[in-house]
Amino acid sequence: MLIARFFLLIHQLSESDLLKFMNCYEQKQFAMLREYPRVPCNFAIDLAAEGRAINGFAMDISAGGIFVESCELLTMGQSVSICFSLDDESLPLKMNGRVVRLEHGGVGIKYESLTRYQLEILKNLINRLQEQKNN
Template identity: 75%
Template sequence: MQNSIWQAEKKKILTRLSIAIYKMTDEQLISLLHLFKELNLKDNEKLLSMPKSHSDGVVAARDRQLLIARFFLLINQLSEADLLTFMNRYEQKRFAMLREFPRVPCNITVDLAADGRAINCSAMDISAGGMFVESCEPFTMNQAVSICFSVPENQLALKIKGRVVRLEQGGIGVQYESLTNYQIQIMKNMINRLQRQASSQYHID
């Protein structure tokens, strides 16, 4: 690839990665570190070392920022071939994470807060990465929202920050942002329960 074209393409890749990295959970950041290790980068052992984490797997805020800074140092040192290889593996990993827990139908009452408004509505389907919320209220693309709902089996109130990524007549698609490992596990358990309930409805003895 010609140098000028490659520099422009590299800038696009770095911008895209920057946005994605800052939104990643601790679990996803560790997964990204493993992708760098797969490249067998020499003289970068210190940058590739694993950060310390608490017993629940959460990385301390300071260590999280240092880890993100290390990512940018590594990315800027990659050759054209290594960066393209990394992006290919990153896309495969990202797709796998999105497909690991598919969207399932539900009927969950949620409290949605946006721009000072508090809206009581229903989630019609849910996944580990987002949900579709039924609402006639006006929203805009990329609008920040907060979602609060109860998890029946735990009797917990789960509050999640998100962003509007889809606008449809009668509702919006919301993508979660910055989930903790604890929240991710709760979501996975709830989705598995919903899938079992859906399967049992169609089970014939």
């Protein structure tokens, strides 16, 4: 009975409302699967892949990976070097990663072999970004 009611409610939604519902559900479903929460951001980032230097912008970041907006083509599973700094005073953070998601205009990169030091820097950075977002 409950399933029938659920399908009836879905059937009554307009196409745009159904798309909104599906997007919201998918975001929540993927958020539950993530080990670390994502934080929106917008800062310049440099990548290196197969001898190419790639400039982009970090759009969201977590302690497990980063989404980079870029016009450059990368491939799924491709190894990349990541380098960024949020301000002129701090040293750049350098890490290795692998492309795990391809989207129009950008790539999702999962960090590989982070040291304890790198992970601590990332967590501090994410805390700073969350504080900025909340203020």
